[in-house]
Amino acid sequence: MPTSGRRMLLRAGVLVALAVAGAARAQPARTVRVIVGFPAGGGTDAIARLLAEHLKDELGAPVIVENRPGAGGQLAAQALKAAAPDGTTFFLSHDHTISILPLVVKTPGFDPARDFVPVAGFASFVNAFAVSGATPAASLAEYVAWVKTNGGGKGAVGIPAPASTPEFLVKVLGERYRLDLVPAPYRGSAPMIGDMLGNQIAAGVGSVPDLIEQHRAGKLRVVAVLGGARQPALPDVPTLAELGIPGFDDLPYYGVFAPAGTPAAAIDTFSAALRKTLDQRSMRARLTAMGLAVEFMPATQLARRERAYAQSWARIIKASGFQPQ
Structure with a gap:
């Protein structure tokens, strides 16, 4: 092949390679979906939207909040179970759906220990x-x-x-x-x-x-x-224990969960992004003003917190005589 022909092929190959690389860079990052089990306008929804606004910068990808209200978060948990474990779907929930609901519903349609993996916890509240x-x-x-x-x-x-x-x-x-x-x-x-x-x-x-x-x-x-101490956001409001009603001292928590089978790298990436978000002084101040005690918990710590909370409520529910429905 003449030298000029080889040069033309070489230039064409370089142009193709550059076009492919450019197209790859142009591909938008996959949207991350954060499911919330309660309606828009509530506290959990407000927290999720506040975090999502900052997580998109840390993740370098769009983050949307998807409300799946109903049955105390049960519908949202079922949606998480059905989601592809590809690192794009997460569930932001408090204690009720994860720790308590499986104790009070005969067929919740999900098993947290089998169907979910903890990602990170970020706060407790009362x-x-x-x-x-x-x-x-x-x-x-x-x-x-x-x-x-x-x-x-x-x-x-x-x-x-x-x-x-x-x-x-x-x-x-x-x-x-x-x-x-x-x-x-x-x-x-x-x-x-x-x-x-x-x-x-x-x-x-x-x-x-x-x-x-x-x-x-x-x-x-x-x-x-509830809780063992007065809240910084409500310093003049007494606790139930102060009023002579003990037994509600365990603090519920907020955490993020993913479908079972989600790659560890995706979980670590989201967890690290959440931690960086919480490290921002302005973010911690806004969450504290909303009545949260900000506390980052890695996946292993969140798993221990969830198990302990479920065990505590299992005893309360049994003592109350409540029968799963």
Whole structure:
């Protein structure tokens, strides 16, 4: 072959190689999907969207939040189980779906130990008892007195999901104060709080991140928090233990999980991105203001936390006489 022909082929080969490399660089990074088991507008959704906004920079890929509300996160967990374990789908959840729901539902449609792998934990939080703005009570004792006077000892208390920590708390409070308190389940905290703001229900139990903004605005009042200590975001609100109601000291947690079989490299990448996000002072401040105690937990620590929390609640549920439904 003449020299000129060889040169033309060589140039053509180089151009093809450059085009292929350019096309590879032009391919957008695969979108990362973070599933949330509660409606938009609630505390868990707000946390997920805040983290997603920063995770996209650390991951170098779009991060979207996908709401799959219903059954206390059960539908979202089932969606995670069905997702391809390719490192693009994660589940941001608190304790209820992962640790408690499998204990109270006969056929949840997923087994956390078999179907999921922990990625990282990032915070703990507490639940709280709140009353609507139309309720004159400014404390738990005043709420109890109000129910006895105005409701004949009967009252409905909103809960974000059935067979959850809030439901067990409502039952304990009813027994403690000899009230006929009925848990009224919602599909997440957002619709429950909506009814509280509309004075459709006088009280509700939800997480501090769900309730704190409306409390600060004076539209509802948090009158007691769970956990072993008062919350920095609510320093004037007593704990249940202070009010003589022990047994709710274990702090629930927030964590991220992936479908079983997800490559370890993908899990490590997401975990590292989450850790860098939490290391940002402004991010920690915003999460703290939402009522969270920021605490990064690598996968192994999150797995231990989940098992311990499930074991603790297994004892509480058994002692309550509750039967899985």
